Amino acid sequence: MAVASDRDLTTAIGSEHNRLKDLKAFDNTKTGVKGLVDAGIVKIPKIFIRPPDDILKASAAVLTHIQIPIIDLDGVENDRRLEIVDEIQHASETWGFFQVVNHGVPVSVLDEMIEGVRRFFEQPDEVKMEYYTRDSKRKVSYSSNFDLYQSTAANWRDTLLCNMAPDSLEPHELPAACRDIKLEYSKYLTGLGTTLFELLSEALGLNSNYLKGMGCARRHTILSHYYPPCPEPDLTLGTTHHSDNDFITVLLQDHIGGLQVLHQNQWVDVSPAHGALVVNVGDLLQLISNDKLKSVEHRVLANRVGPRISVACFFTTHLHPSTKVYGPIKELVSDENPPKYRETTVLDYVTYYQAKGLDGKSALDHFKL
Ligand code: OGA
Ligand code: NI
DSSP: OOOOOOHHHHHHHHHHHHHHHHHHHHHHOOHHHHHHHHTTTOOOOOOOOOOOHHHHHOOOEOSSSSOEEEEOOOHHHHHTHHHHHHHHHHHHHHTEEEEEESOOOOOOHHHHHHHHHHHHHHHHHHHHHHOOOOTTTTTEEEOOOTTTTTTTSSOOOEEEEEETTTTTOGGSSSOOGHHHHHHHHHHHHHHHHHHHHHHHEEEEEOOOOOOHHHTTSOEEEEEEEEEEEOOOOOOOEEEEEEEOOOSSSEEEESSOOOEEETTEEEEEEEETTTTOOOEOOOOOEEEEEESSSSOOEEEEEOOOOOOOEEEEEEOOOTSOOOOEOOOOOOOOOSSSSSOOOEEEEHHHHHHHHHHHHHSSOOOOGOOOO
């Protein structure tokens, strides 16, 4: 049996200490990954470098000849509804991911949303730093790597989080650089979210209003991600592989690319399509659907080219804690198909997820019966 010598142990503790020191120094700059790139670094700092076996595993083949389904929502209120529900059911059961077009959000709004995020991150540091915080209960927060102190390697990404609960966020609380467009985008996404939850309810064989009735569509948090260009993209990641801790996510991405979805154990590129939105099933929808719909792992590669900008709208309620518990929907379980998960509040789920950080393992396992 191998026993660590005293020297090994001292070295390990010493490097842990240095890492913590480096993480704190990076955090204290309050200018994120973009600050490093602005300073002209040509080698990425150690805190971003993934463990060697992780790099090896992640270099597995990428399937380029297949695509996640693209679903046209035109006709959803009339003749094409059944067909669309069918497509959504198939995509959510097999891929956990699909893109939607003709979703009702004007392309001009999508483009301006991306530009608004660019304006926020590219404004003078002094203005941006005002929003820098790790207090996850704040309605608006800017930071780099929500799991900076938990993960084994930091990601090449900065994020602005806005909790768009319409009844508690005053417009002036939003950063001026993207205030108007965030409010407009949020209104459109409320509408699209409602439609998607109706379609997903029908895809589960429930009445249209079922998921809305459970509160799934009620609130959303918008995460605006900024992935600066990376001088050594093979050594790090834009976002470590993970599944989302919400009911569903609707993602807007710019033209750069880098998002990949795990499908049948291989990575598949989610190619940018101007005007389309990416929809994915989150852990909480997998839990309440008793594994019928799949919350699938995805990641974002780092890239020499950038910045890449994406806007992820998380339909979830953890920033408005309630005692409501969610477990497998009773209509979806039977003697032959018993509940696979215990009940949880949204806040308990998210708290567990965030404490764990993005480590490549699903937080759902912790809630399995
Ligand atoms: C996320 C996410 C993907 C992207 O925010 O959870 O997976 O393209 N984002 O930024
Ligand atoms: Ni995600």
